[in-house]
Amino acid sequence: MTIAVSDPPARMTHGFxxxxxxxxxxxxxxxxxxxxPMSWLIYYAFVDKNGAFTxxxxxxLVNDPTLLDPLITTFTLAFSTSLICCIVAAPMGWLVAxxxxxxxxxxxxxxxxxxxxxxxxxxxxxELLAAPNSGLLNKIYRVVTGAAADEHLLNIYSxxxxxxxxxxxxxxxxxVLVANALDRTPGELEDASSILGGSTWVTARRVTIPLVLPxxxxxxxxxxxxxxxxxxxxxxxxxxxxxxxxxxxIWSLFQYPPKPELAAAASLxxxxxxxxxxxxxHMILGRRSYAVLGGKNSDPRLIRLGWMRWAALALCxxxxxxxxFLPYAALxxxxxxxxxxxxxxxxxxxFHNIHFVLFELSATKLALYNTFVLxxxxxxxxxxxxxxxxxxxxxxxxxxxxxxxxxxxxxVAIPGIVLGxxxxxxxxRPPFVLYGTLWILLLAFLTLAMPAAxxxxxxxxxxIHPELEDASRILGATRLKALRQITAPLLRTSVIxxxxxxxxxxxxxxSAAVMLFTSExxxxxxxxxxxxxxxxxxxxxxxxxxxxxxxxxxxxxxxxLRLGGGSVRLRDN
Amino acid sequence: MRNMKFSRRDVLKGxxxxxxxxxxxxxxxxxxxPASAITPxxxxxxxxxxxxxxxxxxxxxxxxxFGKAFEAKYPGVAVRVERSGAERVFTRIAQEYxxxxxxxxxxxxxxxxxCIVWKRNNWLAAYVxxxxxxxxxxxxYDPDGFEVVTRILVSPIAYNTDLVKKEEAPKSFADLLDxxxxxxxxxxHPAYSGTIMNSTFQVARDLGWEYFEKLAKQRxxxxxxATDTPKKIALGERAIMxxxxxxxxxxxxxxxxxxxxxxxxxxxxxxxxxSAIFKNAPNPNAxxxxxxxxxxxxxxxxxxxxxxxxxxxKQTVExxxxxxxxxxxxxxxxxxxxxxxxxxxxxxxxxxFKV
Numbered sequence: 070m071t072i073a074v075s076d077p078p079a080r081m082t083h084g085f086x087x088x089x090x091x092x093x094x095x096x097x098x099x100x101x102x103x104x105x106p107m108s109w110l111i112y113y114a115f116v117d118k119n120g121a122f123t124x125x126x127x128x129x130l131v132n133d134p135t136l137l138d139p140l141i142t143t144f145t146l147a148f149s150t151s152l153i154c155c156i157v158a159a160p161m162g163w164l165v166a167x168x169x170x171x172x173x174x175x176x177x178x179x180x181x182x183x184x185x186x187x188x189x190x191x192x193x194x195x196e197l198l199a200a201p202n203s204g205l206l207n208k209i210y211r212v213v214t215g216a217a218a219d220e221h222l223l224n225i226y227s228x229x230x231x232x233x234x235x236x237x238x239x240x241x242x243x244x245v246l247v248a249n250a251l252d253r254t255p256g257e258l259e260d261a262s263s264i265l266g267g268s269t270w271v272t273a274r275r276v277t278i279p280l281v282l283p284x285x286x287x288x289x290x291x292x293x294x295x296x297x298x299x300x301x302x303x304x305x306x307x308x309x310x311x312x313x314x315x316x317x318x319i320w321s322l323f324q325y326p327p328k329p330e331l332a333a334a335a336s337l338x339x340x341x342x343x344x345x346x347x348x349x350x351h352m353i354l355g356r357r358s359y360a361v362l363g364g365k366n367s368d369p370r371l372i373r374l375g376w377m378r379w380a381a382l383a384l385c386x387x388x389x390x391x392x393x394f395l396p397y398a399a400l401x402x403x404x405x406x407x408x409x410x411x412x413x414x415x416x417x418x419x420f421h422n423i424h425f426v427l428f429e430l431s432a433t434k435l436a437l438y439n440t441f442v443l444x445x446x447x448x449x450x451x452x453x454x455x456x457x458x459x460x461x462x463x464x465x466x467x468x469x470x471x472x473x474x475x476x477x478x479x480x481v482a483i484p485g486i487v488l489g490x491x492x493x494x495x496x497x498r499p500p501f502v503l504y505g506t507l508w509i510l511l512l513a514f515l516t517l518a519m520p521a522a523x524x525x526x527x528x529x530x531x532x533i534h535p536e537l538e539d540a541s542r543i544l545g546a547t548r549l550k551a552l553r554q555i556t557a558p559l560l561r562t563s564v565i566x567x568x569x570x571x572x573x574x575x576x577x578x579x580s581a582a583v584m585l586f587t588s589e590x591x592x593x594x595x596x597x598x599x600x601x602x603x604x605x606x607x608x609x610x611x612x613x614x615x616x617x618x619x620x621x622x623x624x625x626x627x628x629x630l631r632l633g634g635g636s637v638r639l640r641d642n
Numbered sequence: 643m644r645n646m647k648f649s650r651r652d653v654l655k656g657x658x659x660x661x662x663x664x665x666x667x668x669x670x671x672x673x674x675x676p677a678s679a680i681t682p683x684x685x686x687x688x689x690x691x692x693x694x695x696x697x698x699x700x701x702x703x704x705x706x707x708f709g710k711a712f713e714a715k716y717p718g719v720a721v722r723v724e725r726s727g728a729e730r731v732f733t734r735i736a737q738e739y740x741x742x743x744x745x746x747x748x749x750x751x752x753x754x755x756x757c758i759v760w761k762r763n764n765w766l767a768a769y770v771x772x773x774x775x776x777x778x779x780x781x782x783y784d785p786d787g788f789e790v791v792t793r794i795l796v797s798p799i800a801y802n803t804d805l806v807k808k809e810e811a812p813k814s815f816a817d818l819l820d821x822x823x824x825x826x827x828x829x830x831h832p833a834y835s836g837t838i839m840n841s842t843f844q845v846a847r848d849l850g851w852e853y854f855e856k857l858a859k860q861r862x863x864x865x866x867x868a869t870d871t872p873k874k875i876a877l878g879e880r881a882i883m884x885x886x887x888x889x890x891x892x893x894x895x896x897x898x899x900x901x902x903x904x905x906x907x908x909x910x911x912x913x914x915x916x917s918a919i920f921k922n923a924p925n926p927n928a929x930x931x932x933x934x935x936x937x938x939x940x941x942x943x944x945x946x947x948x949x950x951x952x953x954x955x956k957q958t959v960e961x962x963x964x965x966x967x968x969x970x971x972x973x974x975x976x977x978x979x980x981x982x983x984x985x986x987x988x989x990x991x992x993x994x995f996k997v
Contacts, residue, residue, distance in 0.1 A: 135992055203879040218805060219826070219881075226863060308831075309863050311996045321992075324833055325733035326985055410877045429706045431722045497741045505743035587738055588695065588724040588745050599726060602834065603702055604870030 092461055099476040102516045106491030113333035113494055126334035139313040143297055149232045150239055150296035151289045158240040159285050161385055162247030169371045170378045176385050180241050183392030185620045187577035188238040189301025190613045193601055194396030195234050197403055199225035203410040205399060226310040235302050237392040239295045243288030250284035256370045269372055283353045290350045294343055298484030300580035305601055315339055316486045329494055336487040344482045403610035422607040436596040440576050443507060447514040448572035452564055455522035463530040477523040480516045488513055489584030505587045513581040518571045529563030569627035573620050674787040675768045677775035680934050687927035689718040694928035696721050698750040699728035699836055701869045701890055704949045711944055712935055719928050727867050728752040728836025744922040747929035750792050752915040753836030754977035757789045767921040771934040782954035789916040790937050793945055794952035797841040797911040799904040800891040805881040814907040825861040828880035833988045834866040841885045841911030842987055843980045844973040858994045876901050889950040892964055909973040
């Protein structure tokens with residue numbers, strides 16, 4: 070969601086602004102963050118092993134079926150996921166925003182819960198639920214129907230299984246966009262339609278749906294993008310099923326002997342497509358503004374569903390079973406069961422898994438430490454930088470602020486795994502040898518978090534009219550004093566909310582981390598991924614629940630502050 | 643001598659000679675370093691360092707147990723286990739060393755080819771623990787003292803006894819091509835696991851790549867680690883394991899899970915797991931102490947009793963339940979061949995199995 074600056078506030082021209090220096094400083098930092106890894110990526114894509122210019126990498130990419138197939142798979146995957154997300158999430162968004170369905174707030178909250186669940190954790194939980202033979206749901210199915218031991222209802226290790234799991238953790242993007250669009254759409258337009266004799270359904274068809282269509286389309290694009298750039302879920306589910314997606318392929322090109330040239334070449338299509346899709350999203354969302362004309366809008370009139378409101382609620386809960394209730398139940402079960410895929414009974418109840426993870430697993434302590442250090446550092450630095458940039462851009466404090474805004478949002482177009490490749494290529498060689506330190510991960514996480522943080526802070530600053538600061542300055546305060554006394558207190562809650570969201574987004578990042586970690590800079594997400602490869606599902610469940618507790622604590626805090634929420638886009642990986 | 647796990651002679655008596663025998667058969671180029679005992683000075687120096695980074699491909703649960711047993715014996719020296727598949731460990735060390743990150747103290751791989759590369763790169767430190775010099779056959783340690791065989795693994799077939807009747811269980815690799823096993827098998831990956839890298843090399847050499855081409859048509863579930871396939875059949879997720887860590891099948895069986903090992907008639911792939919100390923180890927003394935303990939009587943006995951693997955230490959006492967290595971028809975290990983062919987194996991494998 071690129072946000073362009075609209076209605077310029079009064080320009081400050083008087084006096085000398087030290088803010089210029091800040092601008093150039095930050096612009097430089099952003100350039101290093103983004104431009105350096107991307108340059109190396111492009112450079113590598115066009116050279117051979119000896120450093121000579123070549124198109125050979127792309128020729129290999131197109132001609133080698135083990136490279137071309139994943140590309141096709143990825144597009145099919147992304148398209149299907151996006152379609153499913155829209156079909157499921159758009160009606161849900163409408164139900165929550167426009168009808169008298171009960172428990173609407175709860176439904177929104179639960180969608181947030183699927184939002185913050187790391188997709189790779191969801192994928193592992195679904196392994197426990199729907200592996201064809203040992204999956205809990207398939208076991209129930211066999212008991213209920215008396216089916217033979219090798220029959221199954223669901224097979225998560227399949228293309229459709231992968232689409233399903235990715236959709237589970239992608240549909241919130243569409244939901245949030247649709248629900249927010251509807252929240253913002255004034256009820257008067259629908260009232261007008263009703264007054265003029267339109268029935269409920271005519272109003273829906275001719276007024277409401279056209280109003281939210283841009284949001285749905287934008288949601289479809291976002292879902293497409295997410296599915297395309299996701300790494301964890303395909304690595305967990307597609308490889309056992311015997312196929313690669315682009316992200317897992319790029320990652321496997323980095324295994325010994327590493328082929329960075331090919332990996333770089335394979336990253337470029339993802340990067341280019343992402344940029345194009347985001348352009349498309351921007352164009353579509355750009356049209357949305359006509360929906361929010363007018364002064365103070367009345368609350369939208371809720372459509373009475375009658376008895377159907379209970380059916381609607383049931384439907385919402387059935388949908389939410391998949392990303393939230395079932396996976397967490399499975400993780401909980403595996404945490405306390407001696408065998409990950411058996412239901413807890415008195416005889417197989419155990420605390421061993423928790424003991425193992427907390428006291429025996431020597432990687433836990435270091436990974437938790439690294440994760441929290443990085444989470445706190447990224448959230449703090451990211452928020453500070455975001456505040457400064459959004460101040461400079463919303464107040465148009467200096468010339469060139471547009472470029473700054475663009476730089477801050479640009480990382481949206483960089484899939485995590487591509488950034489990982491780029492950073493690996495940039496920082497494993499002099500002059501900046503950062504590989505092996507937490508710094509390289511900090512750079513990765515900062516870059517990935519910047520767009521969301523910037524968007525949040527920018528919308529928060531836009532909500533504070535500059536006349537408050539102007540008043541302060543007219544009365545003789547310097548810019549800094551005005552900032553400290555007027556703007557800062559008003560921004561406090563947004564700052565805390567942004568901090569929380571960046572923190573949550575950071576501790577679940579996998580795709581860049583998996584390219585950049587070393588044994589001493591491992592984070593929880595990578596540890597979980599490692600454990601999945603060696604089949605230690607019980608240990609994963611424990612770590613997963615720890616992550617859940619931390620994230621929901623933080624999200625609850627952010628929600629209490631009643632800010633952000635809507636337009637935040639957490640990165641998936 | 644009755645208590646010996648197996649001697650070199652036992653092994654060589656088998657239908658196939660162990661490659662470890664051939665590997666170190668060449669005359670020593672340099673005098674091996676003198677055997678080192680665990681001295682109070684070493685313990686003191688190790689305690690000062692306080693920690694040891696142990697990169698290994700062993701099953702995680704056992705590796706942690708192993709480390710904890712060492713810590714119990716030498717309090718104050720914490721072992722941090724960095725577990726992944728041997729091929730991953732190899733990649734990790736290469737990436738770290740290329741960036742001048744010297745984080746690894748002791749490595750234990752399941753692919754001997756790795757030691758060839760590390761030795762060639764001059765990354766290893768020569769160190770021969772006293773027990774190794776006294777109680778290991780020369781076939782099981784490097785003449786220059788750069789590596790010692792810590793454990794010997796086989797990669798047999800195995801099945802879930804709830805899902806497959808004993809009479810119907812496959813007896814050979816060829817049996818796995820029977821259409822009735824389609825969709826019921828699980829297999830680990832040579833680009834991840836050293837055991838599987840070796841087994842893939844050996845099966846492809848003895849049965850031909852056509853074997854894998856036919857096997858791929860059986861809709862095999864592809865996991866990464868050789869430690870995962872035994873877990874998958876123990877969970878009942880698949881009925882048959884094509885390859886994987888044999889010792890874990892035995893461990894699962896002894897824990898009461900419905901699994902059984904099959905040593906295929908064509909021969910069972912073999913993977914010798916050597917350990918080495920890195921020259922630039924950040925904790926050189928802790929590394930030596932751990933290395934010494936690991937290859938001593940105590941560590942090796944634990945490997946036999948708990949991990950259910952084969953030891954090269956002549957004084958280890960056998961624990962019933964594991965078939966003697968000499969009684970298994972083994973495929974011949976060829977670390978040099980694996981070292982040269984690894985890239986090609988990964989490429990062909992990815993072509994055939996699509997991942």
